[in-house]
Amino acid sequence: MSITAASIRQSFVTVFGAEPEIAARAPGRLEILGNHTDYNQGVVLSVAVDRATFVAARKLPGTVCRVVDVALGDERTFDLADLAHPLKGDWANYIKGMVVEFGKRGISIPAFAAVMGSTIPLSAGMSSSAAFEMSFGTMLLALAGQSMEWRELAKVGQACENRYVGANTGLLDQFSSLKGKAGHLVFSDFRSLEVRNVPLPAGTALVVANSMVKHNLTNEYNERRESCERAAAVLAKLYPGVAALRDVSLEQLEAARAKLDPVDYRRALHVVGECTRVMAGSAALEQGDVAGFGQLMFASQDSSTHNFENSCAELDALVAVARDIPGVLGARLSGGGFGGITVHLVQADHAEAYAAEVARRYRERTGLESEVMICRAGDGAALL
Ligand code: GLA
16 A cells, blocks of 8 residues: 555545644664664664655544554554553554653643554564654644654654663664655764764665564563673773773773673674774765675674574575675665564665565575565655
């Protein structure tokens, strides 16, 4: 189903028999380089994609809200006076959590009717959840006649995810969804909370291949984060000036290896390596060294497989088959891991043939069908 700014407004009229007051969209994202570095105060290169969650809404009297998802053919009704008890696994948590977190910041959201729809694959690693939060966040602020600095809105989304959904994720997904720019990557620094847009290298395209293994970030993701925090605490005692894994060099990590739990050491090695690769990768892009950048993407995947252990056989297979397809520059898993998607940087004139070939080789190797798509770098969240 194709969902657009015009179609979401039209759907609202069809469902509720009135014009919406406000409409918004927020895109999904791909993590291009820098895996699990955000909550370690590190750096990431990501991109907002041309797939998004759209929402149209109008205020209602009283406290009861109704939300209809036209893409999934599903709906929820909930009362603003009863938001304290999230239903485990329910998609309405993303909306209720945003309302609760706005409330904690002194912003009271009126009751509303909304129609939503998304073109982002769900639970795949393209941040359908951050797009959900940021589209509703943008819409709800406007509906309440309020505004908020973009970083604060990102933190509202993160708090919704951490407290209401139960995944202790960082800020990458919300930052990418808010600060994307057509034709550009987003370089984010999660210590200074500064972002800048970097042009996507000319003549390249992004191919996304979905392993179709659904990921769930509430268990293993939280475990990985705890490992990183344990390692950082040990390293902070050894090295003055270390506040997070972001501050540790590969040499310091090696020198401290015997003092770290062996598993925590490998988790830290991944994060420290990823921060190094992001810095090397952005230097490579500045110099127009796209091949060098692609090699860093492959190195990132290797480190996920062996050090962070957030890959899986299917993700490994998608990257393995990619390595000698004509036009490939680099490929790796994207996002939390444990399933979901891989992102491939390819020469643009090979993109169509490449996409078909990845799917064919994945099928041949695993017997599984991969959903493959060519994604463009799109603009960040906005009112429509
Ligand atoms: C998920 C989280 C992000 C980030 C990535 C891994 O997408 O939501 O905060 O940690 O995983 O880089």
